[in-house]
Structure formats: structure tokens, C-alpha cells
Amino acid sequence: MKRLFKGNEAVAEAAIAAGCRCFFGYPITPQNEIPEYMSWRMSEVGGHFVQAESEVSAINMVYGAAGAGARAMTSSSSPGISLKQEGISYIAGAEVPCVIVNMMRAGPGLGGIQPAQSDYFQATKGGGHGDYRMLVYAPSSVQEAADLTYKAFFRADYYRNPVMILGDGMLGQMVEPAEIPPAADVSALPQKKWAACGNNGGVQRVINSIFMAPDTLEEHNAALTRKYEEMARSDVMSESYMTDDAEVVLVAYGIVARICKAAVDILRAEGVKAGLFRPITLFPFPYREIATLADGAAERFISVELSCGQMIEDVKLALYESGKRPQCGIYARTGGNVMRPEDVAEHVRSGRINKSWIK
Amino acid sequence: MKSIIVSGFGGQGVLSLGLMLSYAAMKEGLNTSFLPSYGPEMRGGTANCSVVISDSEVASPVISRPDILIAFNRPSLARFLPDVADGGAVFIDACMRDGDNGAYKMIAVPADELCAGNRKGKNIVMLGAVLPYTGLPLWRAEEAVREVFKDKPEYIDANIACLYAGNEFAGRGYGS
Amino acid sequence: MDKIVFRKPPLLTDAPMHYCPGCTHGIVHRLIAEALDELGEFENVIGVAPVGCAVFAYNYFKCDMFQAAHGRAPAVATGIKRARPDSTVFVYQGDGDLASIGMAEIVHAAARGENMTVVFINNGIYGMTGGQMAPTTLEGQKTTTSQSGRSAKEHGNPIKVCEMLSALTGPAYIARVSVHDVKAVKTARAALVRGFAMQKAERGFSLIEILSTCPTNFGMTPQQALCWVRDHGTAAYPLGVYKDIGLPGEGRE
Numbered sequence: 001m002k003r004l005f006k007g008n009e010a011v012a013e014a015a016i017a018a019g020c021r022c023f024f025g026y027p028i029t030p031q032n033e034i035p036e037y038m039s040w041r042m043s044e045v046g047g048h049f050v051q052a053e054s055e056v057s058a059i060n061m062v063y064g065a066a067g068a069g070a071r072a073m074t075s076s077s078s079p080g081i082s083l084k085q086e087g088i089s090y091i092a093g094a095e096v097p098c099v100i101v102n103m104m105r106a107g108p109g110l111g112g113i114q115p116a117q118s119d120y121f122q123a124t125k126g127g128g129h130g131d132y133r134m135l136v137y138a139p140s141s142v143q144e145a146a147d148l149t150y151k152a153f154f155r156a157d158y159y160r161n162p163v164m165i166l167g168d169g170m171l172g173q174m175v176e177p178a179e180i181p182p183a184a185d186v187s188a189l190p191q192k193k194w195a196a197c198g199n200n201g202g203v204q205r206v207i208n209s210i211f212m213a214p215d216t217l218e219e220h221n222a223a224l225t226r227k228y229e230e231m232a233r234s235d236v237m238s239e240s241y242m243t244d245d246a247e248v249v250l251v252a253y254g255i256v257a258r259i260c261k262a263a264v265d266i267l268r269a270e271g272v273k274a275g276l277f278r279p280i281t282l283f284p285f286p287y288r289e290i291a292t293l294a295d296g297a298a299e300r301f302i303s304v305e306l307s308c309g310q311m312i313e314d315v316k317l318a319l320y321e322s323g324k325r326p327q328c329g330i331y332a333r334t335g336g337n338v339m340r341p342e343d344v345a346e347h348v349r350s351g352r353i354n355k356s357w358i359k
Numbered sequence: 360m361k362s363i364i365v366s367g368f369g370g371q372g373v374l375s376l377g378l379m380l381s382y383a384a385m386k387e388g389l390n391t392s393f394l395p396s397y398g399p400e401m402r403g404g405t406a407n408c409s410v411v412i413s414d415s416e417v418a419s420p421v422i423s424r425p426d427i428l429i430a431f432n433r434p435s436l437a438r439f440l441p442d443v444a445d446g447g448a449v450f451i452d453a454c455m456r457d458g459d460n461g462a463y464k465m466i467a468v469p470a471d472e473l474c475a476g477n478r479k480g481k482n483i484v485m486l487g488a489v490l491p492y493t494g495l496p497l498w499r500a501e502e503a504v505r506e507v508f509k510d511k512p513e514y515i516d517a518n519i520a521c522l523y524a525g526n527e528f529a530g531r532g533y534g535s
Numbered sequence: 536m537d538k539i540v541f542r543k544p545p546l547l548t549d550a551p552m553h554y555c556p557g558c559t560h561g562i563v564h565r566l567i568a569e570a571l572d573e574l575g576e577f578e579n580v581i582g583v584a585p586v587g588c589a590v591f592a593y594n595y596f597k598c599d600m601f602q603a604a605h606g607r608a609p610a611v612a613t614g615i616k617r618a619r620p621d622s623t624v625f626v627y628q629g630d631g632d633l634a635s636i637g638m639a640e641i642v643h644a645a646a647r648g649e650n651m652t653v654v655f656i657n658n659g660i661y662g663m664t665g666g667q668m669a670p671t672t673l674e675g676q677k678t679t680t681s682q683s684g685r686s687a688k689e690h691g692n693p694i695k696v697c698e699m700l701s702a703l704t705g706p707a708y709i710a711r712v713s714v715h716d717v718k719a720v721k722t723a724r725a726a727l728v729r730g731f732a733m734q735k736a737e738r739g740f741s742l743i744e745i746l747s748t749c750p751t752n753f754g755m756t757p758q759q760a761l762c763w764v765r766d767h768g769t770a771a772y773p774l775g776v777y778k779d780i781g782l783p784g785e786g787r788e
Contacts, residue, residue: 048617052610052643061614063601063607064583064610064615065618066618067611070617086604196615197618197622198621199579200578204597204598205600
């Protein structure tokens with residue numbers, strides 16, 4: 001049955017449903033409802049909640065709990081996610097599955113607390129040191145936040161890789177009806193034979209990201225890359241709205257995609273052939289799907305972002321795969337400002353192809 | 360589709376009024392989104408929320424042109440009045456009435472009087488008054504009030520009285 | 536009939552240790568293994584190795600091991616202990632790891648009273664990176680980043696970890712021992728046994744600080760290094776039990 005959920009709370013409850021029994025967090029706006037919810041909910045379900053001394057510690061607690069075989073999660077917002085990057089790099093290097101939630105706010109530095117998408121590069125291109133990627137889900141509704149958080153734990157286990165839920169302050173704070181997926185039977189999940197959980201029966205398991213011999217580390221990097229390549233083959237998710245005959249395609253993710261959908265409705269009512277393409281996974285990015293649109297009717301692509309030109313780089317990479325060379329521009333707001341559907345519609349009507357987000 | 364902005368000082372029940380609208384809409388089987396302002400505005404300054412109620416999927420939770428504005432103070436009225444859609448309705452607390460209605464249908468609700476001393480229930484008076492403009496039935500709103508106060512049952516009756524008082528005021532043609 | 540009077544503790548592997556000649560890491564590894572063996576803890580032990588010379592500790596212990604980021608071992612162990620409360624968890628950290636970059640982690644793990652045992656190697660110097668000043672470097676001690684000797688005015692004062700942590704409510708057992716001679720080694724072993732016993736009895740956080748040597752970076756022979764710890768180390772860092780809330784049955788509960 002559907003209930004009204006705040007985005008942050010839906011993420012927390014969906015994690016519980018997916019069998020997450022260890023949560024480690026630290027307060028930061030606008031994601032505080034996640035640790036607040038977990039603090040009482042974990043004790044109800046026999047799990048563990050620790051308010052860590054810092055984001056650095058929280059991600060390392062995740063490393064410990066997940067490395068010992070538990071489904072573990074942490075959440076934060078942009079400045080806190082920066083602090084977690086060291087731990088995320090170790091987790092990726094040691095191939096420990098976990099889920100990390102980033103309800104983005106505007107930066108750089110302390111920035112502000114209003115919604116933004118300015119951690120796109122950080123989330124999709126690595127973030128910490130070394131060559132690694134996370135599977136990155138970008139939900140655009142409270143229901144999808146719940147569904148993708150649930151799914152994230154299973155994909156994390158499958159790949160032994162961190163998975164990021166990349167939302168923003170608006171998604172975290174907004175309330176919508178949502179239904180949490182049915183609780184997974186945690187005891188029925190496959191045993192994690194690699195986990196350093198004690199009782200090893202004489203076979204030592206080591207959770208580790210140090211490989212001092214260059215050849216060994218290169219082979220480790222190759223194994224990681226094969227994993228990321230499998231993600232690119234198997235895990236791409238996207239949604240198209242009115243793109244079949246669209247001459248102008250808005251590319252947007254998360255909450256911005258909702259705003260763009262409303263803009264498409266406004267434009268369609270005026271007879272403008274506009275459509276929306278929404279990446280749901282940001283890594284792997286739906287390059288092929290965008291190239292296919294470019295091979296079709298689409299002549300203009302507009303990356304609509306709450307960042308100063310981040311996702312547009314991937315949109316351009318996607319267009320490079322197309323036989324045609326459609327135009328590609330950006331429409332963005334930042335600093336915690338959010339565009340209105342009318343603003344996006346007006347930009348499309350203007351026919352402009354902006355190379356810079358600054359008007 | 361109805362888009363509603365509720366705005367006022369923090370503590371005037373602005374967000375809970377919005378949540379009750381969303382709750383009633385969900386129970387009615389409609390799609391809905393509730394988007395609160397957050398951050399420093401919660402303390403002292405103005406708080407506002409955007410509620411969308413729709414029989415199809417809610418596209419943008421961000422409202423640019425509200426069909427209904429409910430303003431509990433003058434700064435909120437000044438901020439959101441210019442955005443109200445043509446033919447939209449503006450609900451204000453009667454104690455802040457200006458006289459200048461402009462192009463909008465301005466409805467002054469004497470919430471002080473109708474709340475019958477339950478001053479914390481003024482937002483629920485407003486909920487009762489705004490219902491006919493949302494298409495939501497009274498009994499769904501009553502369900503929402505009961506839901507919001509389920510952990511404080513001693514407040515339910517007084518607040519439902521506020522809901523009915525506001526709704527009856529609407530039934531009397533808003534005192535006009 | 537032959538009688539075994541000395542054997543390798545079952546928790547240690549046969550791998551030759553990579554530590555420098557005279558380094559006391561080897562002694563401490565063995566003492567940890569002996570202490571766990573004495574308590575019958577072998578099957579369900581999880582260790583956390585630090586960044587520093589002991590980064591490869593997982594090669595020498597047979598139990599499940601984590602390699603933690605610099606300073607973060609107590610946070611990693613917190614996660615392990617929450618996921619596997621029944622396991623016996625030990626954390627192995629050096630002075631740079633624990634008292635410099637990882638100060639927040641160790642203080643908060645101690646304050647929470649996390650039911651884990653921390654083995655803190657204090658040799659007053661960064662070993663792996665080549666002899667730089669540590670938070671526990673003594674006043675006047677020369678290192679590659681305090682070349683005319685540590686001065687309190689210029690470099691700050693040494694940090695006394697046991698004294699500091701024993702002021703917290705969370706810890707169950709805090710002791711400072713040394714391994715500079717046979718008598719000290721025996722005391723160190725007993726302290727480790729008591730630390731692990733605290734964990735087994737779910738009494739909470741235990742930390743055993745072990746004054747150690749780094750002959751290579753001290754620029755001394757192993758013998759000189761041990762004498763230096765005896766004469767200067769124990770003077771700056773007095774040995775003893777700083778906190779002990781008692782084990783069940785000792786009448787101190």
C-alpha cells in the first residue's frame with residue numbers, strides 16, 4: 001500500500017527492506033532524515049545505527065561492516081561525500097559492496113543547502129583517487145528513490161562494488177506517495193564467501209586494496225575494468241518521453257527531468273516537437289541510447305542541469321557515436337536555484353544553443 | 360491538475376496544511392507531490408510548500424503558476440501573488456486583508472473567529488475553507504487531520520471542529 | 536617422553552616477516568597470537584591492519600583481516616563489530632596512524648566503548664615513510680622532520696594516549712607496557728590477555744599501548760634501541776595500568 005514518504009525516509013525504509021542492517025552516518029542538511037529515521041528503525045529490525053564522529057569514520061564503518069558481509073549503507077550530502085571519498089576509493093579497491101546516498105546540495109566548498117547536481121563528475125568519474133567507478137542511480141521521484149535504493153543493494157552484491165544513489169535536496173525533502181518493495185529474506189541471500197566475517201575454518205579472507213607489485217595491481221585494475229564494462233553492457237537504465245519524433249531533445253536526470261517533462265508538455269501543446277531523455281543510471285551512462293536518438297529525428301540536444309556543464313560532457317561523448325552531428329547546448333541553474341518548466345520551455349523556443357551555462 | 364502554494368511564518372502550520380492536502384489527495388487515489396522549503400527559512404522566516412494534485416502522473420513538483428495560493432502573512436502574499444495563475448484563487452487570513460484584490464479572486468478567511476480559540480488550528484480552518492477549490496471531499500480532509508494527529512488524539516476533536524468551521528464558511532459563499 | 540615446551544601460536548602463519556632486524560613488531564605479533572591462543576580465541580578472530588610498517592600484518596596472522604586506510608582502523612573495526620558482534624576484533628595501529636591522522640577515530644571508538652581491543656605501537660617515529668616526527672616523538676628526539684630535535688615550542692608537545700583516553704568513561708581497560716626486555720615482554724603479554732578477556736566478557740573498549748623500537752630510523756643497533764626505550768621511552772611514557780573496570784567475578788562490577 002502506498003504511504004506518503006519524504007524522499008529521504010523512502011530511501012531509508014527501502015534500504016531496510018533490502019536487508020540493510022548496518023547504517024553509519026553523520027548529520028548534514030539536506031539528508032538528515034536518513035540518519036534520523038535509521039536511528040530508531042534499525043533498533044526495531046535488530047540492526048545497527050552509529051552516528052559516527054565524521055563522514056570519514058562513517059564510510060570506514062561501512063567498509064568494516066560490509067567487508068564482514070553485512071548489507072551496509074551511509075548517506076550524506078555533497079561536502080560530506082567529499083570527505084567520504086578516501087573510504088569509497090578503498091571500498092572500490094577492496095571490492096566491498098555497499099550503498100552510498102548523496103542528496104546533493106550546491107557547492108563548491110560549504111556552498112549552500114539548496115538542491116544542486118554539481119557532484120555529477122565526482123559521482124560518475126571516480127571521485128576518490130585511483131581508477132574506479134561506482135554504479136550511479138539517479139532517481140527522479142520518491143517511488144523511484146525507494147525502488148533504486150532497494151535494487152542498489154542487490155547490484156552492489158552482484159558486482160562487489162559500491163553503488164551510489166545520487167539525489168538532491170529537493171528529492172530528499174519532497175513528499176510523495178510511495179510503496180516500499182517487499183522485505184527481502186536476508187537469510188536466503190547467497191553467502192558471501194569472500195567476506196572477512198570470522199569463523200573462517202582455516203581459510204583466511206583479507207579485505208584489502210594494497211597491491212605493491214605493479215603487475216599484480218595492473219591485473220587488479222583490469223579485473224575492476226572488466227566489471228565496469230559489464231555494467232556498461234548490463235546495467236544502463238534510461239527513460240524516453242515523446243522522443244520518437246522529437247527535434248529537440250532535453251537531456252536531464254533526477255528532479256530536473258521532472259521539470260523538463262512539464263516543459264515538454266508545454267512545448268508539445270504549442271506544436272513544438274520536443275522530447276525528454278532521462279538517464280536513470282549516470283554510470284554507466286546511456287551513450288548508445290542518446291546516439292540512437294541523434295541518428296533519428298533529433299537535431300538539437302540540450303543538457304539541462306543544476307551544474308555548470310557536467311553531464312553535457314557525456315551527452316557530447318554520446319553524440320560522437322552518432323553518424324550525424326546534431327547541435328548540443330546547455331541550460332542550467334546553480335547555486336541552489338532550480339529552473340521552472342516555463343524557463344526551460346522558453347529556452348527551447350528561443351532556439352539558442354548555449355555553449356556556456358552563463359547567460 | 361491543481362497546484363497549490365501554502366506560505367506563512369514558520370509555526371503557522373504551513374507545512375502540515377500542505378501535507379494534509381497531499382495525504383487527502385493520495386487517499387482519494389490521486390497523484391500528488393509535496394515540496395517544502397527547507398533550511399534557515401524554517402526558523403523565524405517564511406516557510407512555504409508546493410502541493411500538486413493531479414489525476415495523471417505529477418510532472419514537475421516545482422510550481423511556477425499556482426492555481427491556489429494560501430498566504431498566512433503579508434510577506435508571503437507579496438512574494439507569491441504575482442505568480443498566481445490567471446483565474447487563480449488567493450486565500451488569506453482575514454486579519455491581513457488589504458482591500459486591493461487585483462486580478463485575483465481574493466478570499467479572506469476569518470480564521471481567528473472560526474478557530475473558536477484553537478489558534479493552532481487556524482491552518483485547519485484554512486484547509487476546510489480551501490477544499491472546494493481542490494476538488495477533495497471533506498471526509499478525506501477529515502481522514503488527513505486524524506492521520507496527522509494520530510499520536511496526539513486529544514487534539515483531534517478541536518481540529519476537526521476547525522475543519523468543519525472553515526468548510527462551512529466556504530459553504531456560505533465565503534461570507535460574500 | 537618428549538614434552539612440547541615452546542611452539543608457534545596457531546594464529547601465526549609461517550611467512551617470514553618483512554620487518555627490519557631488531558624491530559619489535561614481530562614480538563608484538565607473537566604476543567597477540569599467544570594471548571588469543573591462551574583465551575582459546577582462534578576460530579572467530581578478525582584483525583584490522585593499519586597503514587604503516589604493519590600494513591602487511593595479514594600475511595602473518597591466519598585469521599580474517601582487513602587493511603584499513605590511514606588512521607581509520609577503529610572506525611573499520613566499529614563496523615565489523617556491529618556486523619559480527621560475536622567475533623573477537625583486534626586493531627593494530629602505530630603512533631602516526633592512531634595519534635595523528637586517526638585521533639578522531641580512536642577517541643570516539645573509545646568514548647563509545649566499542650567492544651574491541653586496540654594494540655597501539657608507540658615507537659615515537661614514522662617507520663615506513665622513513666623516520667619522520669610522530670605525535671609521540673619525545674622532546675629533543677631527532678627525526679627527519681625535526682632534525683635538530685623536537686622542540687615543544689616549534690613542533691608541539693608529545694601526546695600521551697593512555698593518559699588521555701583513560702579520562703573517558705567508555706574504555707574498560709587501558710594499559711601501557713613495553714617490550715624492551717624479557718620482564719617487560721611478559722607484562723605486555725599479560726596486558727594483551729587481559730585486554731582480550733575484557734572484550735570476551737563484553738566489558739567494552741580496551742587499548743594496550745606498547746612502547747616499541749625502530750632501530751633503523753632511530754639509527755641504532757637493536758640492542759641500543761631497546762636500551763633507549765628502557766631509559767627514555769618509559770621516562771616520558773610511564774608504564775602501568777591506566778584504567779581497569781574489572782572482569783566479571785572480580786568483585787569490581
